[in-house]
Amino acid sequence: MTDTTGMLDEALQRLHGSGPERLGRLTNHAPMAVEALAAHGRAGSVHRWLDLYAPRLEEFPPEVETVTAANWRCALGDPRRAADWIDHFGREIADRPWREVLAVWRPRLLPGLYGGSTHPVIRVGHAVRGLLAGEAGGVTGPRLAELAHGLGYWAARFHPVDGLAPLPGADSAAAALDAVAPIAARDGGFPARLGRVTGLPVWAAATTDPDEAHRRLTELVRAATHRYATHGHGEATMLVHAATAPNAVLRTLPALPRVLWVPSLRAAWTASAAVTAMYAPDTPAAYSPPGTCTPEEVFERAVAHGDEHVIKLTDTALDVGDTQALAAALRSVELSEPLVA
Incomplete structure (x- = not known):
């Protein structure tokens, strides 16, 4: 709009x-x-x-x-x-x-x-x-x-991540995220935790076609958004980025030469998987949203809540557009502290 x-x-x-x-x-x-x-x-x-x-x-x-x-x-x-x-x-x-x-x-x-x-x-x-x-x-x-x-x-703030070992992965983005092993020591901030990520599951590594890269990146955003509903309790704020970072990459593809779409997919996967390794809980928690809401109603709840990460995850959830994505947005409202004066 x-x-x-x-x-x-x-x-x-x-x-x-x-x-x-x-x-x-x-x-x-x-x-x-x-x-x-x-x-x-x-x-x-x-x-x-x-x-x-x-x-x-x-x-x-x-x-x-x-x-x-x-x-x-x-x-x-x-x-x-x-x-x-x-x-x-x-x-x-x-x-x-x-x-x-x-x-x-x-x-x-x-x-x-x-x-x-x-x-x-x-x-x-x-x-x-x-x-x-x-x-x-x-x-x-x-x-x-x-x-x-x-x-x-x-x-x-340019900060590369090098030398990650390729670990056994999966065909789908959802299964590949499930295959991500949490880092052993989950204390400290983002830079400290990122330094402890030494390997990530392989996913979409064989992709060479730009259109396939676009499809795969869309799949990754959907999977990471869905996953927040059941895993967001691991760290309500930081796990938002497992979905919003790849979605930010996806949003730029129409403005980029197609030759840059495949490397964009690879970087987005590494970011989403690394955030998952750094902050995901050991076990998921079942989540059922309180009633059925339209996308407009879900966004209204996010605006009323006010937290910036809630707004941005809800924004991504509306891009995904399905019921499970909306449930993830509502879960973020429940887990996060509202923005107050």
Whole structure:
């Protein structure tokens, strides 16, 4: 759904004076949440939601040194350089079409989508959806700036995962996720846990056709979303990313050259499986939603709850669109702390 109210652009302008993180490690989720609200016809709730979230925002970080064509590799993965990277992508997008910038930088950034707890790639996914929705009525400056912020955050938090051992997998995404073994020590934050992931089941590794990659990625998003209903109690917030990260990758495919679809699938699988290994509980818990709700009613519950991860998982659940996905969204409402003033 295209936002014709201008509320999304107003919100993005309001947010671009804030940094991509707070407290040096926690992600600013507001740009992603407001895009989800606007995408589902709730633009009128955007500023109200932002008023509640505003205490979590921090000022935009200072610049260190200009990122250039000569030095960008040295700046990759340096979180102190977030402002430098955002400025760099702002200049890149001002000089050439945004799709061209995305196509050039996607293969450079894709190996490092695990940094920032996968939030940078999720922010880019929301930014791209906003731009694609805006193409019918003209791409706006705030939406282009949001893509620059998302790509800049991704470059600053670039963190690759190398040397994973291929373990026995399965044919379906759901069975492959079931085959993921939890890491032994499940304490510490995302970077510490990620360092303990040494191997993941093989899934879709033989895929070479772009259309098959699209189909497989859609299957992965569906499976990870469904799985949250029965496994979300392992860690209500972090397990959201097992579904929202691959969905963010899926959302960018229409804006990318087809040659990038297969590597996008492989990176998305590794991210979803790694999050599952890091946070999934040892055993599932049966879950039946309280009654039958329409997609619109489920999204209304997510908006009323207000938590940014609930909104984003519900947004992904509505993309999947089936009963089990909606049940996962309702489960996230039950498991998560609401956003309050």
